[in-house]
Amino acid sequence: MEVIGVLWFLVALVVIVTVHEYGHYIVGRWSGIKAEVFSIGFGQVIYSRTDRHGTRWQIAAIPLGGYVKFKGDSDASSRPTAGGLEGLSAAERRQTMQGAPLWARSATVLAGPFANFLLAVAILVGLIFWQGLPVNEVRVGSVAPMAQGVLQEGDLIQAIDGQETPDFTAFYTVADGLSTKPRVAYQIERAGAEVTVEGPNPLPPLVGQVMLKSAALEADLRPGDLIVKAGGQDIASFGQLPDIVKAGDGAPVTLTVQRDGESFDLTLTPRRSDLPKAEGGFETRWLIGLNAGSLFEPATRTPGVLEATGLAVEQGFGLLKVNVEGVVAMLAGKISVCRNLSSPVGMAQAVAQAAEQGAAAYLSLLAVFSLGIGLMNLFPIPVLDGGHLVFHLYEAVTRRPPSDRAMQVLMMAGIAVLVSIMLYAVLSDLVGCL
Known part of the structure; x- marks a missing residue:
């Protein structure tokens, strides 16, 4: 992985962590808990300043995380200092995490993951505005090189081979039924006149997106490549490709590819992947890691703020649902x-690959990672935010917090669990599944 890829990963990590910690900070401040330190990174402090609220904002030398240290904390994990609240006035105790009301502590803890969810939604909203939404009718925007002329x-595509396409749902339904036809007739309204033209299959075997950490990416397949043969078979549409890969049951598949007027062969070994099903659950399939391209990009419209936000929230919930079901x-x-657990090594590789594919891919992955980190922090593991919420729930039920000794043991156990998971994930990313 190149240095620029590492830098893009560090940028993503700093953004996600800073937003997470700012969620803790701002809700803590609003609820009367004093933040003594807000740190971006760990280790040697490079820059710092103290604001009018008495919080020291600092940038440290190791940009692999960050933390907020509240008054009364012994460290970034919010463990209380030795001696607890002894010697503090009532007003001073109220400014500490340990001395604040239970609702204030819980809200402060929950605010970090919630900030990550908000960041993901904000990114998705921005992408929707940037890319626009397809218009309802099948109206052509930009045209792929193979469809020019x-x-x-x-x-306005009104029909394909005599079958009407009033909207994109109908368009794709009709196109799926024509998967073996290399050429079809398009009935089009153009500049007020109706014309019929013959062209390639509406869903050609054109590479639209190369998935991260895939066999296709390793083989250097690129968006815009045209696959004319797979496993020795001529193919007319992208829809034929998954069936050929599936029939091989994991065996290498040879693709004949056209790029910039030249043809060449590539051999890819499919990888087992666990994919979410529409009705819930997962199915395991052999994949080479390609998404279909299109003859044209649809004409788009700019949505309103409420529509874009609603769609972004819906997408975010969908991603969260898949993540929870996956866990x-x-x-x-x-x-x-x-196959489904990534370490920082795997995340860095994915971010570097996304950055190479462009800003949209990078920002999309940033939204996915922000959701994932927010969700992970809600796991009921001591040290994580979810573990603190479990302690708060215990306190709400028993009317007393866990003992200092119990907290120390549980915190050490939580650290051991996280380190074990991390080591396993790093090993899997470096040497593969054993």
Whole structure:
């Protein structure tokens, strides 16, 4: 992985961690808990300043995280200092995490993951505004090189091979039924006139996106590549490719690819992947890591703020749902832990690859990681935010906090669990699933 890829990963990490910790900080301040230190990074302090609230804002030399140290904390994990609240006035105790009301402590802890969720939604909203939403009718925007001379920007596709396509749902339904036809007829309204043109299959075997950490990426397949053969078979549409890969049951598959007027062969070894199903749960399939391209990009419109926000929240909940279902499935042994758990090494590789694919891919992955880190912090493991919330729940039920001794033991156990998971994830990313 190149140095620039590492830098992009560090930028992503700093953004996600800073937003997370700022969530803790601002809600803590609003609820009367004093933050003594807000640190971006660990180790030697490079720069610092103290604001009017008495909080020292600092940048440290190791940009692999960050923390907020509240008054009364012995360290960044919010463990109380030795002696607890002894010698403090009532007003001073109220400014500490340990002396604040239970609601204030819980809100402060919960605010970190919630800030990550907000960041993800904000990024998704920005992407929706940037990329726009397809118009309802099948109106052509930009045209792929292989369709130039056939389709034009502004064309309204009314039918394909005589089958009407009033919207994109109908368009893709019709296109799926034509998967073996290399050429089809398009009935088009163009500049007020109705014309019929013959062109490539509406869902050609064109590479649209190369997935991160995939066999296709390692083989250097690129967006815009046209796959004309797979496993020795001529293919007319992208929809034929998954069936050929599936039939091989993991065996290497040879693709004949056209790029910039030249043809060449590539051999890829599919990888087992656990994919979420629409009805819930997961299925394991062999994949090479490609998404389909298109003859054209749809004409787009700019949504309103409420529509864009609603869509972003819906996308965010969808991603969270898949993540939660994935964790449950891993714990139940239904899907592979090795294939679905990433360490910072794997995350760095994914971020570097996304950055190479462009700003949209990078920001999309940033949103996914922000959601994932927010969710991970809610796991009921001591040291994580979810562990603190469990302690608060215990206190709410028993009317007393856990003992100092119990807290120390549980914190050490939590650290041991996290280190074990991290070591396993790093090993899996470096040497693969054993």
